[in-house]
Amino acid sequence: MTxxxxxxxxxxxxxxxxxxRMYDVCDNGRPVGSVEIGTDxxxxxxxxxxxxxxxxxxSRRRGRGTIALLAAEEVLRGWxxxxxxxxxxxxxxxxxxxxxxxxxxxxxxxxxxxxxxxxPALPDGAEAREMSAEEFAAWQRTSVDxxxxxxxxxxxxxxxxxxxxxxxHARNLPDGLDTEGMYFHVLVVxxxxxxxxxxxxxxxxxxxxxxxxxxxxVAEEYRGRGYGRALMAQAEHITLAVGPxxxxxxVFAANTPxxxxxxxxxxxxxxxxxxxxx
Numbered sequence: 094m095t096x097x098x099x100x101x102x103x104x105x106x107x108x109x110x111x112x113x114r115m116y117d118v119c120d121n122g123r124p125v126g127s128v129e130i131g132t133d134x135x136x137x138x139x140x141x142x143x144x145x146x147x148x149x150x151x152s153r154r155r156g157r158g159t160i161a162l163l164a165a166e167e168v169l170r171g172w173x174x175x176x177x178x179x180x181x182x183x184x185x186x187x188x189x190x191x192x193x194x195x196x197x198x199x200x201x202x203x204x205x206x207x208x209x210x211x212x213p214a215l216p217d218g219a220e221a222r223e224m225s226a227e228e229f230a231a232w233q234r235t236s237v238d239x240x241x242x243x244x245x246x247x248x249x250x251x252x253x254x255x256x257x258x259x260x261x262h263a264r265n266l267p268d269g270l271d272t273e274g275m276y277f278h279v280l281v282v283x284x285x286x287x288x289x290x291x292x293x294x295x296x297x298x299x300x301x302x303x304x305x306x307x308x309x310x311v312a313e314e315y316r317g318r319g320y321g322r323a324l325m326a327q328a329e330h331i332t333l334a335v336g337p338x339x340x341x342x343x344v345f346a347a348n349t350p351x352x353x354x355x356x357x358x359x360x361x362x363x364x365x366x367x368x369x370x371x
Contacts, residue, residue: 096118096161097118098119099116107134110132112131113130113131113132115128116128116130118157118161126158127146128161128165129144136253137257140177143177146161159194159195169371176369178366178368179197180364182363182365192367197368200247201346201366203342203363203366205339206329206340206341207338208332208337210333213326216323219287221278222278222279224270229269229277232277232289236308240258241255246345247368265293275292276291276294287311287320288315290310290328291306292332294331303337304328306328306340306342325354325358
């Protein structure tokens with residue numbers, strides 16, 4: 094058996110500089126599947142991403158997927174990529190096993206919660222309000238560097254991490270605090286702001302409207318007092334007030350306390366995000 098990749102067309106180039114290409118996975122010249130790879134617009138053109146990998150059912154469990162993925166990684170090396178990432182939906186154990194065998198490690202997860210008609214009450218003495226313009230300006234002064242650092246801590250090269258942080262902030266907050274569909278609230282206890290939450294409520298790719306927690310943080314000196322749970326309750330309140338009944342988030346796999354909190358609140362994993370150095 095000789096498994097190879099054969100391009101199905103030219104390299105596609107995006108306006109943001111990212112490129113992608115589709116290949117047939119061939120067994121002795123006969124197509125038995127397909128693979129699509131690209132450079133990752135989120136992290137920069139020197140970061141690779143596996144966009145899809147499919148092997149026809151009769152040809153599975155014979156090592157063709159492994160060989161195809163290794164060949165795809167070699168193409169990405171030729172494109173100058175130093176890392177590659179892929180995403181595996183919850184329930185696709187085969188994809189996660191294949192990735193683990195080839196040295197991919199879990200970087201983060203996407204999670205979602207179906208909301209009930211009401212939200213938990215805030216703790217006694219705590220109240221939530223909209224973030225002021227002055228508070229937003231203070232948050233904005235450090236948010237790009239803070240977000241980039243969170244990716245660097247996951248093994249992402251500094252240049253890739255900063256590219257993602259800057260592009261994410263520019264895309265999601267074109268009008269700053271006045272950006273439509275973006276909600277910034279703070280939690281106040283005894284007159285002191287102890288944390289904040291940033292929630293987006295916008296139409297998704299599937300045409301439905303959903304909420305998403307972009308950022309939630311409790312000031313270090315106030316952690317361990319249940320304020321993170323309170324901020325997540327406020328995120329539900331924001332979402333339900335606008336209309337959607339579903340709230341999603343992204344959490345780094347190494348952030349065990351946050352992962353446990355979200356699981357205890359009823360969030361379930363929908364996607365595993367894995368990465369590997371090339």
